[in-house]
Structure formats: C-alpha cells, structure tokens
Amino acid sequence: MTASARIIAELRQTPRPLRLLGASGQLGYGIPAASFQAGIDRHPDLIGADMGSIDIGPTYLGKGEMATAPEATRRDLRRVLLAARQLDVPLVIGTAGSAGAAPHLDATLAMLRDIATAEKLHFRMVSIRADIPRALLQDAVRSGKVTSFDDMPDLTAEDITEAAQIVGQMGMGPFRHALQAGADIIVAGRACDTAIFAALPAILGFPVGLAMHMAKIIECGSLCCVPGGRDPILAELDHDGFVLESMHPERSATPTSVAAHSLYEQADPFSMREPDGALDLTHAHYQAIDDRRTRVSGATWRDTTQPTIKLEGATKIGERAVLLCGSADPRFIAQCKTLLPKVADLVQTLVSESRPPDYTLRFRVYGIDGVRMVVPDNEPAPNEVFIMAECIAATPQRAAEVVRTCKQYLLHFGYPGRLSTAGNLAFPFTPPEVSLGPAYRFSVYHLLQVDDADALFPIATETT
Missing domain, CATH: 3.30.70.600 (Ribosomal protein S10)
Structure with a gap:
C-alpha cells in the first residue's frame, strides 16, 4: 500500500485531526536540521514543500534552469525524501525546480531518482506536468478564452510562439488525482502553493476553507511567526479549525503575526483567489493557545463557477x-x-x-x-x-x-x-x-478559461 493510500484509509477508518508539516518555504535554500527533526518527531501525516514561484523573475523559467544551487537542492530533497519514507507518509512537492516547466520538473525527478538509488529506496512517484500546449493556446486566443490581468497587454499568437516556456498554475485537482491514484511521492510542475497542502484534507472531507487558509500559511514555513523565519511549521487540522506551531522553539505563531500573514502577496487580506475558487477570511478568528501556538478558525470557501488557469511564459x-x-x-x-x-x-x-x-x-x-x-x-x-x-x-x-x-x-x-x-x-x-x-x-501572464482545469495537467507514475 502506498503512503497516500495508507493515510487516506487510516483517517477514514478512524477520524482524527490531520497533521501537516510545511518543511520549507522554498526547497533548495536549506532546511534547518534541528527544527526539521522536531517536525518529524511529531509524526506528521504529510510532508509538503514548494520549490518556487514567479518571485524569482522570468529568467529561470525562460532558461529552464533552477534558481537554487544543485548541491543545496539535492541536500534538501534528500532530507525530505528520507523523512517521508521513514514515516511512510506522502511527500508532496510543488513548482518543481523553481519554475515548474518541463526542464525543471525533469531535473527534480532526476535528482530524486539518484537519491533513491544511492539510499536504496523504493517508492511510487507520481509526476504532474504543467506545460501548456502551444496549439491549445493559439486556439484559445482566437476564441477569446485568454484574458489579461495586472495591466498585461492582450496575448498574441507571436507571444505564444516566441515564449521559451509556457506553464499553467495547477490547483488542487491534479494533486487529488495523484493522491487517490496511490502515491508515495508527488512532484508537480507549476502549482498553486496552497494545493500542495489542501488536496489531502479535501479528499478526507475537511472544510476546504480551513484547509486552504492553513495551506496558505504553512507553505511559507515559519514566516508567519515572531520572529519570522524559514523553519518548518506544523499544522494540526480538525473540522473546526487548525493549530499552528513553529518547529523552532524560539519562533511563536501569535494571533497577530498569523493574521498579518494574510497580507502576504495579497491585495485584499479578506479574499484570496485560487485556481479552484475563492477563500473568504472575513470571519477568520485567531486565538492564542499558549505563547507559541495559535488556533485559527472561520475561513470559508466558494467553488469557482468558471475555471481559469493562470498562464506564465518568458521570452x-x-x-x-x-x-x-x-x-x-x-x-x-x-x-x-x-x-x-x-x-x-x-x-x-x-x-x-x-x-x-x-x-x-x-x-x-x-x-x-x-x-x-x-x-x-x-x-x-x-x-x-x-x-x-x-x-x-x-x-x-x-x-x-x-x-x-x-x-x-x-x-x-x-x-x-x-x-x-x-x-x-x-x-x-x-x-x-x-x-x-x-x-x-x-x-505570458494571463488567464485561460477552461472547461476542465485538471485535464491540462497530465499525471505519470513510476516506481523506483
């Protein structure tokens, strides 16, 4: 039985709070060993980490290269892979290789295979590609299904042809398919960072609003704490809320610091657009459990009626x-x-x-x-x-x-x-x-209207 199948079966048979470990705000820049071990000692049900975003600019997407140093990236991947296999829990990685296009995903998969060979590990790995076919985009432009935002000019056929790489940002759906198909390791191309952590709770019936709010916070590690940092963070999610705790003993997740994190990368701290819908934090509540932990509740979720995929391309x-x-x-x-x-x-x-x-x-x-x-x-x-x-x-x-x-x-x-x-x-x-x-x-920084968002992100399975 794969790690994801085991966790899903266990939680369905004996419902309990779900423990998720945000291992790193971005894999490849180093994971503090002591705080990561503290997180592993808490026996999380899932270890997740993001590897990138558009924060690094267009060059790494265009060149098909990682923003992180190869040795540091390999060291971080080895750490999270060994821990996940030790605990027999799913390891979920999003936006592989810094930008999530085919070269980045392939390089990340190659590193994981090398680590598996060196460490004599055997597991089922599911990869999810995020590259958008050019012909599909050309048709979408002609039919008016591509729209601009953030003051970008209209997308043209020439833009599509000249872009070195074009990816779409996947939501929860592909991760849910991968988890339900049975995976020990999931490695995705360009992905919404919340999807890394919210997909498993959604499968298990936890409220999506709470899961999304939790995911938005823990994908950054202990950045929401005082003092903020990149140490791993543990979230314990139940059907009424979740508790946050940094795995570094000197970092505190306080109600104020956690609530303030709602401003991170957001124009509106009360409403957050995601590929699958919208997160409403109007009634979010933050309560101190002690001087280091905060419990969060109240977030709600609204599914989208018109799926859109954010496109990213560099020329x-x-x-x-x-x-x-x-x-x-x-x-x-x-x-x-x-x-x-x-x-x-x-x-x-x-x-x-x-x-x-x-x-x-x-x-x-x-x-x-x-x-x-x-x-x-x-x-x-x-x-x-x-x-x-x-x-x-x-x-x-x-x-x-x-x-x-x-x-x-x-x-x-x-x-x-x-x-x-x-x-x-x-x-x-x-x-x-x-x-x-x-x-x-x-x-390319546009929105693509689609009927089935998940269909754009093909899944492949391999066994090491």
Whole structure:
C-alpha cells in the first residue's frame, strides 16, 4: 500500500485531526536540521514543500534552469525524501525546480531518482506536468478564452510562439488525482502553493476553507511567526479549525503575526483567489493557545463557477551586461539625474556612431531611484549612492562593449563643480562590468478559461 493510500484509509477508518508539516518555504535554500527533526518527531501525516514561484523573475523559467544551487537542492530533497519514507507518509512537492516547466520538473525527478538509488529506496512517484500546449493556446486566443490581468497587454499568437516556456498554475485537482491514484511521492510542475497542502484534507472531507487558509500559511514555513523565519511549521487540522506551531522553539505563531500573514502577496487580506475558487477570511478568528501556538478558525470557501488557469511564459529579450559602481561625491549625486542621460548619449555616439542604437542602456541609482519607481519631491540627497548601468543587446559581446564604454566615460565625465578628473566613482571590484547572460521578460501572464482545469495537467507514475 502506498503512503497516500495508507493515510487516506487510516483517517477514514478512524477520524482524527490531520497533521501537516510545511518543511520549507522554498526547497533548495536549506532546511534547518534541528527544527526539521522536531517536525518529524511529531509524526506528521504529510510532508509538503514548494520549490518556487514567479518571485524569482522570468529568467529561470525562460532558461529552464533552477534558481537554487544543485548541491543545496539535492541536500534538501534528500532530507525530505528520507523523512517521508521513514514515516511512510506522502511527500508532496510543488513548482518543481523553481519554475515548474518541463526542464525543471525533469531535473527534480532526476535528482530524486539518484537519491533513491544511492539510499536504496523504493517508492511510487507520481509526476504532474504543467506545460501548456502551444496549439491549445493559439486556439484559445482566437476564441477569446485568454484574458489579461495586472495591466498585461492582450496575448498574441507571436507571444505564444516566441515564449521559451509556457506553464499553467495547477490547483488542487491534479494533486487529488495523484493522491487517490496511490502515491508515495508527488512532484508537480507549476502549482498553486496552497494545493500542495489542501488536496489531502479535501479528499478526507475537511472544510476546504480551513484547509486552504492553513495551506496558505504553512507553505511559507515559519514566516508567519515572531520572529519570522524559514523553519518548518506544523499544522494540526480538525473540522473546526487548525493549530499552528513553529518547529523552532524560539519562533511563536501569535494571533497577530498569523493574521498579518494574510497580507502576504495579497491585495485584499479578506479574499484570496485560487485556481479552484475563492477563500473568504472575513470571519477568520485567531486565538492564542499558549505563547507559541495559535488556533485559527472561520475561513470559508466558494467553488469557482468558471475555471481559469493562470498562464506564465518568458521570452528572451537579449543578452544582459551590467556596470556596478558607486559615488560619495555630493556634486555628482546632486546632478546624476541630468548627468547620466548625457553619459548615455555620449556612449551612443561612440558605440553606434551614426546608426540607431541596437541596445538599451538604463541606469538605476540605489539611494535615489534604484528601488522606488517614484521619488518624492524635495527629498534630501543621500551621502552616497550605488549605480547600476544595465545594457541589453542582441549578443553578449555587444552588451559588454556598451557597459565597458559606459564605465570609462562615466568615470571621467565632466560636470559643474567637479573637483577632480578621476576618483569620483568607486568600483566594488574589477572588472566592474559583469556579463549576466540571456535576459528574459514575462510575455505570458494571463488567464485561460477552461472547461476542465485538471485535464491540462497530465499525471505519470513510476516506481523506483
């Protein structure tokens, strides 16, 4: 009997609260060993972890590479895999390999197979793919079933063709199918993080609203605690609510800190849209059990009447190179808003001469406008700034040429009040120009209307 079949049968035969361990907010960045062991000692019924999101930007999706270091990723996968097999409970992983496209899922599965061979483990592994067929999307665009949100322009046939990878964000359905089909390990492509933890409770008849609210919190580990952190967190779910407890003894899940987590990545703290429906936290209640644990109740759920899948796709826009430098000259800092465009114009005359520029060159001045899109008027100038010049061009060589030229002329550019012909810029290291490789942008970030959301995410089973 597989781990999922065992847990489902056990809970149906003898109903009791369900214990779920959120092992990591993102696998691949390290799992604290002591707190993870504390979680295992509590004998959870499921171990879950997310591996990624769009927070890391479009490049890893486009390139088909993991954002995490291979050795660290392998170490985390080994830790959760060994623990799940030791307890004979399901291990559920979502958004495999950082972005959840085919290359990311395949790399994650390969690591798990290698670990299984090295550790002489035998289990049934179910994988769920999230790549959306291009032809299906082309038809959907023509029939008006793809809509924009977050100010994205309408999706075009060209966007679909040019995207390096396109994935859809799956909800609970595919996870439920995998659990009910009998799985020890579930590894999904791009997935909604709540689905990792909410699918098993939904199968067992726990209220979906409570399960979703719990899942939204524990997928981030102990981030909801005071002080916040990435240690594993344990949730104990019954039919009236759930109790949260960090597995680090110095982190406390308080009513205020847990309620505040509703603001995490949400525009509305009382309503959260998920692929399967909407979570309503209007009547959520948070009550301290003791100084480290909080009980949560009151969340409700409304199934969607029109299933939609969020699409994510990344397109290559060129090769990126950057120049890194700083200044503590108050005269330079006071004039940089007008000075830097003049440097850009000078660079263009040197690298393009009479031709139109075949690259983009942008400056960000950290301390002034490196982080903020809008700088308040009459704000006092900082004492020092960090400057990043970013060039995107068709080839690495062209991008490098632009930023190297920019370095030299920014270093020696004259401006009113300059006291020296050099030394007005400081470089953190040499060379201060860095080639970063291919640059991508999110070209697909849209909603796809579907009749059967689960049908887009095929399931495959293998036995190690």
